[in-house]
Amino acid sequence: MNDFRPGDPIDLRSEAMRKRVAESHIGDFELTAARVVARLTGERVVVQDDNSDRGMVDIRIDYRGRPPGYVEVVMDIDPGYSAMASFVRGQRAVPVPDLGRVWFVTVSPRARIQRLIRDLPAKLRLLQQAEALFEYVTGQQQLEKHQSRQVRDLAALGIVQLASRPARDGEEGRVLLFGQGTGGAAEQDWTAFHGWLRDYLHDENRADVRRKLRATNADERHVFVGMSFSTPWLAYHALSEDYNGLPERPPELPGEITHLWVYAYPTGRCLAWFPDKGWVDPRACWATE
Structure with missing residues (x-):
């Protein structure tokens, strides 16, 4: 694991730790971040935080000829969304053969998934008896305002979208559960991006991140931020693959942070901001293959 190859991070975490994070619904985001940093810098990048020290920063950049830099990795994800996504990821399909249909059910972070799974078969049977099949779905459904009381009851349980189709030959009826993502206007809004980023980095919930970086006394103190489907839409969508270009002004960073990565x-896209370079798209300037 300690053989250095430019572009490949060195991972000092235990096999059990790597396996645990890889199996989460987010996946091993720290390793993803380390790979991006390693490929852009071409330096020896070490995933060092093995949970042996609460003050240890996630990643160390061992520069040749100068002191190391440090990178703390954070993910902007709502705890309710995280819990819902984790459960849905493992329990997505609910067999209900007697329905004779396949239902596609999108749930919000506030949904009580176990109760929902228990109650859904009976409630969907009632919908089918009322011929509320949701075969043709367009736009926002606003289920909480639906004329059917049964549909409003489902909305109260945290369901935000419904669709169904007949079961095909050899296929049994079932319910497929999906976690709610984000959506909104299809426009690149750098103002919304900068506003969210400023508030996120200065928030009291990131005080530990700032403290760990300050304690390194390093000249380079990076934060690598992951945006998720629970990040405000306009901020997340600003880094959509549908767009090119870079923000026109620097981020508003706390004093403890000198360098920034946002993915x-x-x-979507990953961008980096360095004080001597400004905003860059790493894919356009990899130091390694």
């Missing part, structure tokens, strides 16, 4: 994970 609209897992479907």
Whole structure:
């Protein structure tokens, strides 16, 4: 694990720790961040935080000829969304053969998933009896305002979207559960991006991140931020693959942070900001293959 190859981070975490984070619904985001840093810098990048010291920063950049830099990795994800996504990831399909249909059910972070799974079969049977099949779905459904009381009851349980189709030959009826993502206007809004980023980095909930970086006394103190589907839409969408270009002004960083990386994970772009370079798109300037 300690053989250095430019572009490949060195991972000092235990096999059990790597396996645990890899199996989460987010995946091993620290290793993803380390790979991006390693490929852009071409330096020896070490994933060093093995939980042996609460004050240890996640990643160390061992520069040749100058002191190391440090990178703390954070993910902007709502705890309710995280819990919901973790459960849905493992329990997505609910067999209900007697329905004779396949239902696609999108749930919000406030949904009580176990209760929902228990109650859904009976409630969907009532919908089918009322011929509320949701076969043709367009736009926002606003289920909480639906004329059917049964549909409003489902909305009260945390369901935000419904669709169904007949079961095909050889296929049994079932319910497929999906976690709610984000959505909104299809426009690149750098003002919204900067506002969210400023508030996120200065928030009291990031005090530990700032403290750990300050304690390194390093000249380079990086934060690598992962945006998730629970990040405000306009901020997340600003890094969509649909767009090119870079922000026109620097981020508003706390004093403890000198360098920044932001990744609209897992479907968008990753950008970096260095005080001597400004904003860069790492994919356009990899130091390694």
